[in-house]
Amino acid sequence: MGGPKQCQVCNEAVSKYKCPSCLVPYCSLICFKKHKEIPCSMPVASQQNQKETAGPQSSIERPLQVAEPTKVLQSSQLEALASSSEICNTLKDENIQKLVCDIDNSSDPEKDLDKAMESEVFRAFTDKILSTVNP
Template structure:
């Protein structure tokens, strides 16, 4: 089984990812060291370039399925006040972090679907996407 090592201490298994650069880290201590190192922050003048690159990345998919959500609909999720409120919930944040880092996403998703807050989150996402159709 492959383990993803912490990019900071290189000793522990990484449980988290930096939201900016996606570097794996294992703890709050390593997260603080990573942030202090400023290795993932862009200069102010490059923030627009980064936003444009992220938008371009949304417009290109490497694999399409019947369930692929179009980028314009994905942008609607970010504009939903209900979804933003839900994402303030620390328990939901932990569930989403676990889903993002789990090596067995199918099993992790089955576990997440047992959590009422995750079901509410999924339903709000579907409602937003369905209303855009």
Template sequence: MRICSVCSETVPKYRCPTCKIKYCSVICYKKHKDGCSPVEETLPAALPEPGGTWCRDGDWTVEDLVDEEDESDKVPLERLKKLGESEELKALLRNAHLRRLLLAVDGAESKADIMKVAMQEPLFVEFADQCLRIAEPME
């Protein structure tokens, strides 16, 4: 079970929009915000080595990205690792425009609205299709 990154006592319900740490309450957010620093604004030109992360401090894991209650939508870790090993995805992620689109999606308040916009971009659709071919291969 995860605990608040600030007080280390309670299960977190929220994620800081700036640095992405998880916290449990307004009190913890207020304690955290003075020392908060943003996650890197640009991604590297290539994917990290398998097992690596995009995060500046390397303080998150795949499990942090999916709520425990979201079991029905959870992709097995083995398939997620294949995403990081894909040469096709690495090539796509070298495109600065795609990286900006992904950052916009990640940082958006309304994920549904930003996805409607992103899915109008052929490059984003190509990226999404490639991810799905790897994560959910046709039987």
């Protein structure tokens, strides 16, 4: 342990970076882009204890249910978000992180999103996202 980790994408090179979303180690921009072809998310270690009562090895990911497929972001839009320093800097704010996690883990995410939109900081953050994906 503690030694250099191997890239989890190409399994050939030593990783120099970690995915900001899911912490998977990768070695280069090429491997990062290949990794990002499939959406990933932050590991939920703190929630694992709560989920254990749901049954053995229950999946923590909720199934993707899309009412309007046209609302799903394309890879190019996701890359634009990932490469936006303004959005990445905003995501360093612990209050924004907590709001996003609370909405993602909510039993009524639409209600919690509406409530979060009352915050000027969160509303500015979502405006940045919208202007990045729909320039």
